[in-house]
Amino acid sequence: MKNSKASAPAKAAVPQNQLGEFLRAKRDQLRPEDVGLPPGFRRRAPGLRREEVATLCQISPTWYTWIEQGRTQAVSTDTLGAIAAGLHLSQAERAYLFELAARADPEQPAVVDSAPHLAKLVQAVRTPAYILDRHWDAIAWNRPAALLFEDWLRAPARGGRNLLRYVFLHPQAPAFIVNWPERAQRLVAEYRSDTAAWRDDPVRQALVDELRSASRAFDSAWKSQKVLSREGGLRAFEQARSGRRDYEQFTLRVAQHPDLKLTVLVPGELA
Incomplete structure (x- = not known):
């Protein structure tokens, strides 16, 4: 007699060691002659041996084996850089390697060189738009954004154009940002998630220490350990001259610089 209950669909296997699988795949794709090694004889498998x-990476065979087998999570940025060079990874492959290892690449392309192009991008947007770097400093914005965020972008205080410094240290921010307590707490949770790969960055640590010391609200939110992705949604601001302004926020990543975020605010009547 057949079972009348429908069988549950089989779950697809989820790779548990994506970093190791990527390294193994790249190792298998290389031939000894590709990296200046003699071809040798009696190779039982294609590609290079772990040894x-x-x-090539100038690390011990045991250490490389552990990394490939997923037996360690403590892979330094220096080791990742050496592996990227040894396996002749492209820039995209190197970025993927660091992403799999949850580490920030210290040799990523400089943002400064792309600033003029990014400025052209935001200037082409008709509604408020700005770009944040990995420390959440505004590096490009258009005129509508400057008109909306006058205290932050047009006339920055001592803290410069860092978004967190503005939200937590500028005296006008709580009155300007509608529902400031909730928005401020969410920003801290988003920043923690957004900069997790940069947790050892001294600039990040200095900013967090500064804000924890200067703002009890930031300190409390940071201690909560909440983590949220930086998403869009409804945003509202109370301007002294024109009253309340409602927007829908869209946050996008810049392909060539994934640590940069493009934020576009679409007015409520257009959203």
């Missing part, structure tokens, strides 16, 4: 990759 050969370790030699």
Whole structure:
């Protein structure tokens, strides 16, 4: 007699060691002659041996084996850089390697060189738009954004154009940002998530220490350990001259610089 209950669909297997699988795939794709090694004889599998990759990366074979087998999570940025060079990874592959290892690449392309192009991008947007770097400093914005965020973008205080410094340290921010307590707490949770890969960055640590010391609201939100993704949604601001302004916020990543965020605010009547 057949079972009348429908069988549950089988769950697809989820790779548990994506970093190791990526390294193994790249190792298999390389031939000894591609990296200046003699071809040798009696290779039972295509590609390079682990010992050969370790030699190219100037790390111990045991350590490389542990990394590939997923037996350690403590892979330094120096080791990742050496592996990227040893395996002849492209820039995109190197970025993917660091992402899999949850580390920030210290040799990522400089943002400063792209600032003129990014400025052209935000100037082409008709509604308020701005770009934040990985420390949440505004590096480009258009005129509508400057008119809306006058205290932050047009006339920055001592803290410069850092979004968190503005939200937590500028005296006018709580009155300007509608529902400031909730929005401020969410920003801290988003910042923690957004900069997790930069947790060892001294600039990040200095900013967090500064804000924790200067703002009890930031300190409390930071201690809560909440983590949220930086998403869009409804935003509202109370301007002294024109009253309340409602927007829908969209946050996008810049492809060439994934640590940069493009934020566009679409007025409520257009959203």
